[in-house]
Ligand code: OSB
């Protein structure tokens with residue numbers, strides 16, 4: 333067996349509601365879908381980069397070039413079919429984790445489909461359903477935020493994550509606690525603060541947050557260490573975690589007590605599992621982050637989140653929370669228990685709607701050996 337065709341498509345999908353973080357407001361997602369083919373079987377992967385380098389330095393344009401000029405030619409040249417071989421072959425290339433992960437995910441889906449197994453079995457997952465949390469962006473007013481949180485709680489989400497930024501932080505958390513009491517709450521700063529804001533961040537301790545995610549920039553493990561020493565609230569790293577090595581350093585330094593795993597940010601499933609295993613060994617809980625993926629990327633995340641050390645509610649929400657029309661049908665739903673059931677069909681195990689992909693595609697390229 334060998335990969336006989338790879339397709340890249342750039343898709344545009346509008347959100348049901350804008351999403352605002354400390355780095356800006358978006359009304360839709362533009363992203364690359366990767367398809368790998370072997371004798372009629374198709375594996376799907378999603379690249380989680382955006383149009384602009386705001387979350388990280390990668391963009392759809394940089395990912396497209398890395399895939400087109402480097403990664404796709406490499407799998408043809410070396411007749412690579414398995415994700416593990418692919419992982420080994422690309423280790424020498426620095427960075428570009430989201431581009432690397434998109435293709436690796438497609439190879440995982442293909443391999444699982446060829447073996448007739450759901451991905452979670454390949455990953456040796458242990459859960460049939462995973463706890464679902466929801467990430468709520470910055471709104472135009474605190475009233476609107478409270479309203480949105482309330483409706484998500486009514487839908488059954490197991491915890492609420494709010495985005496914070498300078499000027500939308502301590503007072504917002506106070507209002508939430510006053511209005512909604514002791515709900516499971518955490519906050520995510522997406523690196524929007526600096527060490528000059530230490531005193532302000534320490535004030536968040538009084539709101540009993542389950543964690544504070546990434547207050548400082550990605551490179552800044554040292555200031556996270558300084559803040560964690562002064563805070564009771566556990567810090568969780570997102571942007572800083574790019575490899576198992578970076579996690580070891582963060583834990584040795586005491587820069588966090590919880591780790592967010594995003595398969596795109598760390599360059600694929602192989603690296604994500606290494607991080608998972610390392611954290612498990614060290615007694616550090618992990619949870620699965622999200623990048624507002626389509627149903628394809630989210631299905632991939634669901635399978636990863638079945639591993640046993642994913643011990644906290646994940647940023648994995650229902651399709652209708654993100655998109656008017658997701659790329660899969662039926663969409664992902666949450667149960668009355670506030671969980672998502674893990675698909676048990678081969679591969680990602682969801683029904684991809686090719687007509688919707690075609691409708692959303694703004695650019696497409698096909699590659700053959
Ligand atoms: O920091 O977790 C983040 C979305 C885009 C970029 C960064 C982040 C997020 C989210 C959304 O919080 C999580 C989701 O996909 O539900």
Ligand code: MG
Pocket residue numbers: 520522545546570571621
């Ligand atoms: Mg985050």
